[in-house]
Amino acid sequence: MSTSDKTAVLLNLTEEQIAKGISKNLEPLIREQVNHILEQKTEDEEAPIGMKESAMFLKLSRTTFSKIIGKGQIPYKSLNPDNPKAKKFFFKKDLREWSKSNRSKTIDELKSMSYGKGKS
Numbered sequence: 001m002s003t004s005d006k007t008a009v010l011l012n013l014t015e016e017q018i019a020k021g022i023s024k025n026l027e028p029l030i031r032e033q034v035n036h037i038l039e040q041k042t043e044d045e046e047a048p049i050g051m052k053e054s055a056m057f058l059k060l061s062r063t064t065f066s067k068i069i070g071k072g073q074i075p076y077k078s079l080n081p082d083n084p085k086a087k088k089f090f091f092k093k094d095l096r097e098w099s100k101s102n103r104s105k106t107i108d109e110l111k112s113m114s115y116g117k118g119k120s
Contacts, residue, residue, distance in 0.1 A: 048077060048090060049090055049091075049092065051088055074090065075091075
């Protein structure tokens, strides 16, 4: 292809319009890839993990994780439920649910919440 065969198309769009158009087209592709990765994941979701692994999974210190457990915020299984110091086991499903329900809001989420206030 020679230089004379190339043509240019100029769009009369703002940067925001271009970005929204691109993201609209990319979103289904990204979702498909994420779903594919999750399907291919070999991690055994049913196998329980201990305190140390659970804290690492949530990216929390063991002390912080212990406080959360002490408040009863995350369910666990114990080898000896009558002994509070007995080894505890957790399921990643429960850890993910706690993480989702306790995540911080993004700036955009906070902004959208504030826009709704004061309007009648």
